[in-house]
Amino acid sequence: MLPTISNIRRFILTDILNDPERDLTSEQDLLLSGILDSLGVVRLISWLESECQITIPAQDVIVEHFGSLNQIRRYLDTRAASQIPS
Amino acid sequence: MIGYLIQSPLEYYAEKTPGHPALSCEGVEISYNELNQRSNQLAHALIEKGAQRQDRVGIYMHKSLELGAAIYGVLKAGCIFVPLDPFMPADRLSFILKDCGIRHIISSNALSDILIPINEEQSLHVYGIDTDIIINKTSWLEVAQQSDCAPDLPVIDQEIGYIMYTSGSTGVPKGMMHTHHGSITYARWGLAHVGLKSNDRVASHAPLHFDLSIFDFFSTAQAGATVVLVPEAVTRFPASWTKTIESERITVVFTVPHTLITMHEQGAMEQRDLSSLRWILYGGEPFPPEKLRKLMLTLDGVRFTNVYGPAEAPSCTCYDVPLPDESSNEPIPIGIVSRNSADIIVDDNDEDCTIGQEGELCIRSSTLMVGYWNRPDLNERAYLFRESFGPFPIVYYRTGDRVIRQADGNLQFRGRVDRMVKVRGHRVELDEVESVLSGHAGVSEAAAFVVPDGFDSLQIMAAVTPTLESTTDETDLLRYARKKLSLYAIPREIELLPALPHNSSGKINRKLLAEQWINEHQT
Numbered sequence: 001m002l003p004t005i006s007n008i009r010r011f012i013l014t015d016i017l018n019d020p021e022r023d024l025t026s027e028q029d030l031l032l033s034g035i036l037d038s039l040g041v042v043r044l045i046s047w048l049e050s051e052c053q054i055t056i057p058a059q060d061v062i063v064e065h066f067g068s069l070n071q072i073r074r075y076l077d078t079r080a081a082s083q084i085p086s
Numbered sequence: 087m088i089g090y091l092i093q094s095p096l097e098y099y100a101e102k103t104p105g106h107p108a109l110s111c112e113g114v115e116i117s118y119n120e121l122n123q124r125s126n127q128l129a130h131a132l133i134e135k136g137a138q139r140q141d142r143v144g145i146y147m148h149k150s151l152e153l154g155a156a157i158y159g160v161l162k163a164g165c166i167f168v169p170l171d172p173f174m175p176a177d178r179l180s181f182i183l184k185d186c187g188i189r190h191i192i193s194s195n196a197l198s199d200i201l202i203p204i205n206e207e208q209s210l211h212v213y214g215i216d217t218d219i220i221i222n223k224t225s226w227l228e229v230a231q232q233s234d235c236a237p238d239l240p241v242i243d244q245e246i247g248y249i250m251y252t253s254g255s256t257g258v259p260k261g262m263m264h265t266h267h268g269s270i271t272y273a274r275w276g277l278a279h280v281g282l283k284s285n286d287r288v289a290s291h292a293p294l295h296f297d298l299s300i301f302d303f304f305s306t307a308q309a310g311a312t313v314v315l316v317p318e319a320v321t322r323f324p325a326s327w328t329k330t331i332e333s334e335r336i337t338v339v340f341t342v343p344h345t346l347i348t349m350h351e352q353g354a355m356e357q358r359d360l361s362s363l364r365w366i367l368y369g370g371e372p373f374p375p376e377k378l379r380k381l382m383l384t385l386d387g388v389r390f391t392n393v394y395g396p397a398e399a400p401s402c403t404c405y406d407v408p409l410p411d412e413s414s415n416e417p418i419p420i421g422i423v424s425r426n427s428a429d430i431i432v433d434d435n436d437e438d439c440t441i442g443q444e445g446e447l448c449i450r451s452s453t454l455m456v457g458y459w460n461r462p463d464l465n466e467r468a469y470l471f472r473e474s475f476g477p478f479p480i481v482y483y484r485t486g487d488r489v490i491r492q493a494d495g496n497l498q499f500r501g502r503v504d505r506m507v508k509v510r511g512h513r514v515e516l517d518e519v520e521s522v523l524s525g526h527a528g529v530s531e532a533a534a535f536v537v538p539d540g541f542d543s544l545q546i547m548a549a550v551t552p553t554l555e556s557t558t559d560e561t562d563l564l565r566y567a568r569k570k571l572s573l574y575a576i577p578r579e580i581e582l583l584p585a586l587p588h589n590s591s592g593k594i595n596r597k598l599l600a601e602q603w604i605n606e607h608q609t
């Protein structure tokens with residue numbers, strides 16, 4: 001089961017940022033708002049790989065896929081869809 | 087001939103190669119002529135709204151084409167630009183604006199929210215925004231109504247061009263003042279060392295408030311070449327960074343080892359065509375030789391230079407790195423003093439050291455800052471003077487770095503004389519972190535120390551003893567720290583202890599705290 005946007009938000013705010021009360025919308029830019037730095041990105045990827053039981057290749061770890069909660073969820077959906085047997 | 091001010095190359099190439107790209111950002115370019123005109127217009131707008139000669143004007147923006155217009159616009163108005171980290175917390179921003187007497191600031195809609203409370207306290211005029219939440223503003227559309235000819239001002243190169251703020255050990259940041267002359271001297275060092283040509287495309291990866299930017303923008307301008315502005319989000323994703331190098335055909339990069347190591351380890355380099363790269367300069371902290379060797383083997387044909395120098399004296403030493411020997415763990419030397427600079431190494435009595443004797447490196451150069459803004463206390467201790475033939479002494483800047491001169495003439499970095507550390511290449515004064523934490527009402531005593539971050543750099547940890555009545559916890563303290571400290575200075579964890587260990591002289595035993603942390607986290 002893929003983590004929901006809510007789950008991802010909770011992981012980022014609690015485990016990475018250590019600030020569970022902070023506001024974070026699904027559209028908000030995670031990088032420009034200072035919520036994720038380069039180390040935070042690494043930890044997020046690790047967690048997503050373990051939660052979703054997938055490997056995220058290095059070339060997929062780009063701004064377009066992980067810039068916001070919505071983008072992350074969209075990327076995970078794409079990965080899940082490509083694994084459905086035809 | 088190119089003139090003597092920081093903006094002179096822009097004006098020179100606007101005439102000589104007007105259509106050549108001066109800046110590129112996410113695939114969109116602006117030519118030398120256009121950038122020159124836009125910055126002239128901004129200069130007129132600043133003057134019209136009351137900006138005076140040598141007024142400090144803040145630049146509070148993310149990487150964008152407008153950033154270039156902002157830098158040159160401020161300079162052409164005869165003012166001093168003050169880069170403001172867009173990730174800086176509001177308290178720190180407010181301090182710098184007050185400390186520097188900034189009344190004009192170039193910004194963007196994305197950052198205007200943060201300016202609102204500050205604007206209520208210290209009335210600012212904000213350029214580059216069109217949101218209604220700020221009253222005293224001038225949009226880029228309004229700026230474009232101004233004349234696009236350069237204001238005629240008798241600025242001389244002795245005047246200050248910019249002030250860069252950096253971590254201060256007393257708990258507040260300090261601003262380094264640099265003249266046009268100093269800046270041009272450094273820019274020309276970069277131009278000459280790398281042999282920049284007009285077809286070069288130099289990355290602007292570092293934030294504007296980081297002194298690598300002087301090379302990125304102004305060495306590039308000296309050659310009439312193109313600056314490729316890299317958006318902040320891209321710099322956080324190594325695989326996006328390599329994509330940008332490829333799509334923008336970047337030829338020269340000046341960055342910190344952390345960027346290059348993560349680029350190699352996470353950047354999917356084998357999926358990219360990075361053949362445009364020809365020269366990589368790095369600085370800020372040591373590069374582990376084995377990792378450097380691997381990167382150099384991957385980027386065969388690319389030249390590598392270790393550039394050493396504090397932002398107070400940016401042109402210091404450099405070392406063109408040959409491929410390190412296999413299994414060598416010898417630290418890479420910081421090299422010899424740069425062209426047009428002179429160095430001495432002094433002992434505790436300010437006497438010259440002998441070869442092989444460790445001492446403090448002091449630098450004489452036109453690139454030296456002319457002092458910290460409004461800090462006569464720091465200025466008194468920052469320089470070393472030697473007698474000259476005339477009434478003015480010879481001035482050296484005390485780098486605060488301990489070095490040793492090898493038999494081959496190259497210098498080796500040995501450590502600091504104070505508690506300044508580098509976190510992924512960025513300066514942090516541990517004393518500043520402690521000072522800030524101690525300022526929290528619920529904290530009795532605070533200690534900040536560094537431990538390895540598992541990525542070849544350091545991370546900051548803190549331990550505090552709360553006061554008896556305090557109800558604070560780690561989350562509360564981190565939130566407080568985020569409001570006061572710049573991004574790299576924020577501790578990763580803050581441990582609350584009933585008491586901090588002290589050594590026999592009564593000082594906090596930070597070394598023990600670090601050792602304990604490392605032992606507890608051995609994997």
